[in-house]
Amino acid sequence: MTASFPIFLVSTPGLEAPLRAEALEAGFAGVTVNDGGVTFPGNWPDVWRANLVLRGPTRILARFAEFRAMHLAQLDKRARKVEWAKVLRPDIPLRVEASCKRSRIYHAGAAAQRVATAIAEEFGAPIVEDAALRIMVRIEDDLVTLSIDTTGESLHKRGFKEAVNKAPMRETMAALFLRQLGYDGSQTVLDPMCGSGTFVIEAAEIATGLMPGRERRFAFEHLPSFDAGAFAALRSAATPKSTDLTFYGSDRDPGAIRMARENAIRAGVDGITRFEQTSIEDLEPPPGPPGLVILNPPYGTRIGDKAPLVTLHRMLGVVLKTRFKGWRIGIITADKNLAGATGLKFEAALPPVLHGGIRVALYRAQL
Numbered sequence: 321m322t323a324s325f326p327i328f329l330v331s332t333p334g335l336e337a338p339l340r341a342e343a344l345e346a347g348f349a350g351v352t353v354n355d356g357g358v359t360f361p362g363n364w365p366d367v368w369r370a371n372l373v374l375r376g377p378t379r380i381l382a383r384f385a386e387f388r389a390m391h392l393a394q395l396d397k398r399a400r401k402v403e404w405a406k407v408l409r410p411d412i413p414l415r416v417e418a419s420c421k422r423s424r425i426y427h428a429g430a431a432a433q434r435v436a437t438a439i440a441e442e443f444g445a446p447i448v449e450d451a452a453l454r455i456m457v458r459i460e461d462d463l464v465t466l467s468i469d470t471t472g473e474s475l476h477k478r479g480f481k482e483a484v485n486k487a488p489m490r491e492t493m494a495a496l497f498l499r500q501l502g503y504d505g506s507q508t509v510l511d512p513m514c515g516s517g518t519f520v521i522e523a524a525e526i527a528t529g530l531m532p533g534r535e536r537r538f539a540f541e542h543l544p545s546f547d548a549g550a551f552a553a554l555r556s557a558a559t560p561k562s563t564d565l566t567f568y569g570s571d572r573d574p575g576a577i578r579m580a581r582e583n584a585i586r587a588g589v590d591g592i593t594r595f596e597q598t599s600i601e602d603l604e605p606p607p608g609p610p611g612l613v614i615l616n617p618p619y620g621t622r623i624g625d626k627a628p629l630v631t632l633h634r635m636l637g638v639v640l641k642t643r644f645k646g647w648r649i650g651i652i653t654a655d656k657n658l659a660g661a662t663g664l665k666f667e668a669a670l671p672p673v674l675h676g677g678i679r680v681a682l683y684r685a686q687l
Contacts, residue, residue: 334673375495379471399438418457472539508611514569517580610646637662
């Protein structure tokens with residue numbers, strides 16, 4: 321593998337723009353938006369750092385080879401010429417997955433099998449169906465791109481949240497929605513339907529400079545390019561910041577509040593987070609200057625009858641307009657009519673985002 325190669329950050333579809341902004345802010349250069357993610361040139365230490373510090377990507381792929389193949393025999397022949405020893409270890413099991421789009425090779429399973437056989441026969445690494453390490457073969461317009469999934473378990477699994485409620489917001493999505501709302505770590509955040517506390521905990525971690533990958537393991541630790549000492553230095557380089565802010569979550573469900581508090585303790589932000597059982601009609605702004613209210617209320621597609629939801633959103637709108645003057649509001653919903661029921665004046669629409677198979681969008685307002 322050359323000193324520099326394309327690093328692809330997989331995005332939740334619809335959140336590529338804020339992910340690019342995050343990568344640029346983190347110091348990665350030449351970041352471009354692609355379908356389903358963003359790409360920048362880099363090396364292995366960049367891969368390690370991206371996995372460690374970026375909050376928005378789902379996973380990070382290292383693209384290490386590219387060639388054209390018009391048929392399976394050609395794919396087999398060229399896959400055997402790849403310098404696998406530069407990117408893989410012969411003692412680490414792996415699996416191969418493929419996708420085909422607008423190509424003469426159209427059978428993804430057969431393509432994956434050819435590459436897996438080439439690796440096994442030319443290099444000797446064991447091919448195991450449920451291996452943690454994954455080689456990804458993308459064939460588009462007859463161009464074959466080979467990548468390593470350097471992440472392993474999805475990056476939304478920070479390693480702290482053991483307790484979740486129904487339809488949980490993934491940490492990666494929460495971080496990018498906070499970014500779209502203008503959050504930069506200098507404002508207090510309140511989620512009045514906090515569930516297991518994802519938005520509140522994510523905001524607190526951002527404010528204190530805690531790296532999202534600080535406690536978890538990554539697939540790249542099983543590659544020949546991995547330098548444990550250099551990575552340990554990278555991991556210990558970040559010094560957490562102090563903040564005078566407090567981050568607030570409330571929910572009418574006592575079980576959700578218990579989960580949120582437990583998750584905040586595991587994440588190490590329990591000292592700057594407050595979770596209380598409160599209904600929307602009793603919601604009051606916390607002490608201090610205005611900040612951000614962000615929430616992911618129920619929107620019918622996962623609950624059923626819409627009439628109570630319209631009533632809930634109307635009440636939410638009244639409470640926010642009468643008690644939260646000066647606050648910035650972000651509501652994530654799949655139903656623009658429910659958003660409209662709040663009576664808030666929303667800014668220009670943002671692209672829809674897939675969340676649990678449902679298209680949702682962040683509606684933003686300034687009170």
